[in-house]
Amino acid sequence: MERESGWCVMRSCIGKSLLVGILALGPVAPAAAQTQSEAAWLETVEAEGPTEIERGAYLARAADCMSCHIGPDGTAYAGGKPIETPLGDIVAPNITPSDEYGIGDYDLADFRAVLRDGRSPDHMLYPAMPYAYYRDMPDEDIAALWAYMQTVEPVERAPEAETDLPFPFNVRLSMRVWNALALDDRTWPQDPQLARGAYLVDVLGHCGACHTPRNGLMIPQDDQYLGGAKIRGWIAPNITPADNGGLGHWEVADIADYLRTGQAMDVVQAAGPMAEVVHFSTRHLDDDDLMAIGAYLKSVPTLPTPGQERPIVLPAAERPEYAHEFGSIREDMTRALADDGVTGTARLYVETCASCHGVDGQGQAPAYYPPLQDSATIRRADATNLVQVIANGVQHEMLYRAPPMPALRGDLTDPQIAELANYVRTEFGGFETSDLAAEDVNAILNPVQDLPFYIEYAATLAWIAIALVLIGLAALGWLVWSRYGRGERSGA
Template identity: 45%
Template sequence: MKPLSVMLSMLAIGITSSAVMAEGANLPNASLPNVSPANSELVNRGAYIARAADCMACHGEDYAGGTAIETPMGGIYSTNITPSKRYGIGNYTEKDLKNALQKGRAPSHMLYPAMPYPSYSGMKDEDISALFAYLQTVPVVDEAPEKKTDLPFPFNIRALMLGWNFLNVPSTENREGLSPAQQRGEYLVNNLEHCGTCHTPRNSTMGFDKKMYLSGAQLGHWHAPNITPDESSGIGSWSEQDIVTYLKTGELEQRAYAGGPMGEAVAHSTRYLKNEDLSAIASYLKAIPAIQTDDKMSAVDVSRLPTPINESITHDLLAQKDYLAQAKTAVSNGSNAPESLYLAACGSCHGVDGYGQPDARYAPIVGLSSLRRDKPDALVNMILHGVEGATNTSPIMPGFSDELNSEQIAGITNYVRVNFGGLERSEVSAADVDRIATTGVDKPFLIKYAGLLAILGIIVAIVVIIFIIRAILRSRRRR
């Protein structure tokens, strides 16, 4: 089972009392794969651009594609971007790649904005040139992904993207008054890393709601948090070094742990970035306007956080076995005591005292701000649905919707929020769990009724054409 901290990484916004991991700030960046002295400087630079643009999160480390990207319109599958002439982009020219990245236009069709060209539209030509040179050198995968995109009408009409692009590209605007470092950070945040794709909510056309820039958005069962410098609902309590450490290591002690989509971003992209680029991102994020949302966090009460029972029992699963066995026996005998439920369902990974199993990559959940948010929706969703790891070697947490009833899930939610989040009380009910379990992401009106609107549009167009034809025929008869 994956740690609750990993489940909720994207929701984890800092606590004010905990210091940044000093050792994390000094860790070296991950060694960049596919860089070799045998390659040209341009190709090696392109390998870095591929990481900075997070290409692998969707197309895979081998660039063969096939990753499912869930959207309100349906599933979109990433494509093969290896130099395969039959299945990939082996026949692309540099101009073709530039059109795909900046305009969403492949040689034979329009792309869907699941490929974040609304953000890549701001990519610099020299970065595209380097990326093109690099992509020509990756190993060829001569096969198509198992699944291909097949959206329902009218979204299967790719030409409609021309109108969508007119309304929504580019997705961001450059700010004035930034320092050179912050300008670099803006380029990384808005264009290469395309952070707004997850963290900025959408408008009625599914483009970015620019007034709510980086203030958080719902992604299926995930919630990408507010990353503006707001103190109560964003990352205002994080220092620039905190941001650098999180992007480099994927965690902040007793505050945040990256998993899910954010875990993928760290695993495939941000941990490879140069320190100066990470610092530029941090400086920019501290300079943007703070936006307060209604999903605020309670201030952490350090005095209410648990003290590790002892070093052995905190880090050694064998030392916890008696606690866990007793809890499982109690639950099997019908106990719904929240502590027993937590220990039986979660304790073997999160630990009996919430400090996890660090050696096995099961991080602690004590103090995480995801447990202190006013809204329990994201926490409940992760318990219900679980989450896959960011990499092939990451632990996987299953969902518990088939194993635990709503009352039991509410009990675990309240238990971890109070005992490991430091809240004075938590009153999530079974009814709350039922509501959260049956609430999907709201689809904008235009998306929800797109098929009906398209049919009505066709009917209106036909009626108008008929009216025009009749008018023309009457005019000729009068002559």
């Protein structure tokens, strides 16, 4: 199938690049959406009144603005959350309508420039603010979102943290070069449901910000669209319709379930960064929109997941009922603990995990303790998310459920986490062998970014460039002086 979702088209990159980059020091080309007069927007917003504000509130959910702009104490849109990037942490600002600390002094055109061009009235923004995705929002959606943002409670204080990037990344003008390389127009699927899905996935939901890998210039790789990437020490998995590594064995309704509740088919749960997405964003979407996302994801080009030779999620026909007898878990545990034959890692598993997931990993699905048998996280060839889940638990304050999966990092050593991961992979995940070691656990939990060389040496490179420019200017000056200055004097 032809790729239809081309927004993240990484231009045949470096080729066109620097020239375009330098030319682009002019304003970024506006997105293709048709432009209405501002007065007309405001008229619509005022005429529509509360419904327009409600629509804006829904768009803010779908675009997940809260997840980054929430204050550390949970105050809506107060800002202060550091967004990790390879350049350093970029702090999300206060975007409440406070004149002094927020965006109270913006007008609609300023707001649109933020979402479309990554430009706030006084500076260029870093793409940690996902304007590269939002830029395809049509005018009427930006106006509705703007109407809603006006109704947010103003927060009269500055965020606690501040962005402090090293030179040369603190030169915000450089983002114009990035914009010229990274931003491109896109095409939309013809089918209305798929087009809606594409809008929710690629524009509002900015799913590719986590699920599509980036190249060395931090530009999403078009040919790896939604093919899976690393993010904050987690794997944001392949969500193309691949049978082994992706959503091949998910029904559209399973995808909708997952986005609505954070779990699907008993064997997949949303943890880590995805739990936040479900919490702040997707669980608030209506069913038609969730089904549109599902249908669209099932329509994108399939990509393989390297190393994943068995399906992560079994085909429906091969998934058993993960039945257990009510109350049996306690009895099974007592029996296992009294059994001297249960030693080593098997005993550690019974002591640490079985009270919720059962001695045989059958879980208690009706009570929301998922089975570990056939668990997607356990069957995944890359054990990153399994180690994260054991160490950091599953935060799901959003899901009115049984007690959440606790973070066990404080109770277990790295070698024990490795042992338990190996144990559940071979017992419940269909692995013949698994040999994670303590060092692997440590590397997963304390990821060191492999920085592209230009980031690591950026300051040196920038100084060299500045020195070259200065030398060039000096040489030019000397040349001009020696030709004309001297000539004039000798002529005088």
